[in-house]
Amino acid sequence: MNVLIFPIQLVAIVFMIFAFSRVWLRAREGSISRGMFLFWILVWLLLLVAVVRPELTTQLAKKLGIGRGVDVALYISIVTLFYLNFRNNVLIENLRHEITRLTRIIALGQK
Amino acid sequence: MGKLLVIIPAFNEALVIGKTIKGVRQSLKDAGVLIVNDGSSDTTGIEAKRAGATVINHPINRGLGGALGTGLYWAKERDIDCAITFDADGQHDPDDILKVLKPIHSGNADVVIGTRTKSGWNEIPWDRKIVLTLSNWLTWFLFGIKTTDSTSGLRAFNRKAIEKIQIKTDQMEVSNEFFYEIKRCGLRLEEVPIKVLYTDYSRSKGQKNSNAINVGVKLLLRLFR
Numbered sequence: 001m002n003v004l005i006f007p008i009q010l011v012a013i014v015f016m017i018f019a020f021s022r023v024w025l026r027a028r029e030g031s032i033s034r035g036m037f038l039f040w041i042l043v044w045l046l047l048l049v050a051v052v053r054p055e056l057t058t059q060l061a062k063k064l065g066i067g068r069g070v071d072v073a074l075y076i077s078i079v080t081l082f083y084l085n086f087r088n089n090v091l092i093e094n095l096r097h098e099i100t101r102l103t104r105i106i107a108l109g110q111k
Numbered sequence: 112m113g114k115l116l117v118i119i120p121a122f123n124e125a126l127v128i129g130k131t132i133k134g135v136r137q138s139l140k141d142a143g144v145l146i147v148n149d150g151s152s153d154t155t156g157i158e159a160k161r162a163g164a165t166v167i168n169h170p171i172n173r174g175l176g177g178a179l180g181t182g183l184y185w186a187k188e189r190d191i192d193c194a195i196t197f198d199a200d201g202q203h204d205p206d207d208i209l210k211v212l213k214p215i216h217s218g219n220a221d222v223v224i225g226t227r228t229k230s231g232w233n234e235i236p237w238d239r240k241i242v243l244t245l246s247n248w249l250t251w252f253l254f255g256i257k258t259t260d261s262t263s264g265l266r267a268f269n270r271k272a273i274e275k276i277q278i279k280t281d282q283m284e285v286s287n288e289f290f291y292e293i294k295r296c297g298l299r300l301e302e303v304p305i306k307v308l309y310t311d312y313s314r315s316k317g318q319k320n321s322n323a324i325n326v327g328v329k330l331l332l333r334l335f336r
Binding site for chain 1: 147167168169170171173174176177180181184185188279280281329
């Protein structure tokens with residue numbers, strides 16, 4: 001088993017420890033739901049495994065018929081980013097609607 | 112006939128709002144006129160009050176959907192029997208209000224849309240024709256309702272429609288959302304031809320063509336909310 005062959009792996013692991021700490025802090029202060037906490041922990045765990053054991057991504061790639069492990073990681077990242085962007089857009093729309101409801105209540109209360 | 116209310120959403124329309132209100136009051140003497148002043152930075156609210164309308168002031172601008180939602184909510188709370196939405200920019204002929212009211216009064220429809228394309232297609236600028244055609248197609252694709260004018264601002268709603276329709280969008284996409292609500296609530300829809308009065312002013316105040324893509328994206332997002 002190859003562990004920490006390249007400095008990039010060390011940098012990536014330090015970043016992920018930082019990311020874990022952010023997720024943990026946000027969950028502790030109640031800024032994110034339990035579902036979102038589990039989602040982000042899973043995302044960073046999977047990335048950690050991919051960094052420490054890159055040959056596992058190659059095995060997954062072969063099973064999926066993609067070829068290279070790094071390509072699998074790239075495809076999954078793009079799909080995940082699209083999904084998160086979509087979720088953010090929906091969240092913003094919901095917030096806008098809530099602001100409109102609040103504006104309506106204030107406006108009608110003035111009458 | 113019952114209680115009638117004309118809802119006019121207005122954002123920075125001080126130049127024309129007085130004339131629009133007077134025109135509506137002349138055509139429909141028994142109706143109340145409600146201006147939803149959507150966070151205007153000019154004297155729209157003052158001018159509207161001067162012209163004899165009831166004014167509700169949004170403290171901040173929320174867009175066409177937000178303003179229409181407020182107007183319909185007000186109509187629901189005040190037991191209004193029939194509500195008409197009317198553009199503030201002077202692009203509608205006030206006499207057309209009676210045309211959109213007809214199917215409501217005869218009991219043939221719950222919602223009536225005044226369509227600008229049946230008699231005035233040639234008067235619509237070519238760029239608006241493209242946007243309107245795409246919008247009509249999107250309304251059919253997303254909500255399964257065929258319409259000849261999905262962005263018309265002249266509409267009439269009976270009491271049943273006022274009670275059932277729940278507007279959730281804030282901006283221009285509200286025009287398409289009405290069709291979603293019509294289908295969701297099982298309301299009867301009818302379209303009647305109305306005139307279209309495109310002026311430089313109404314064109315400058317209306318939806319920008321570039322905003323059409325934004326409206327489409329927001330409608331799609333709404334489906335997955």
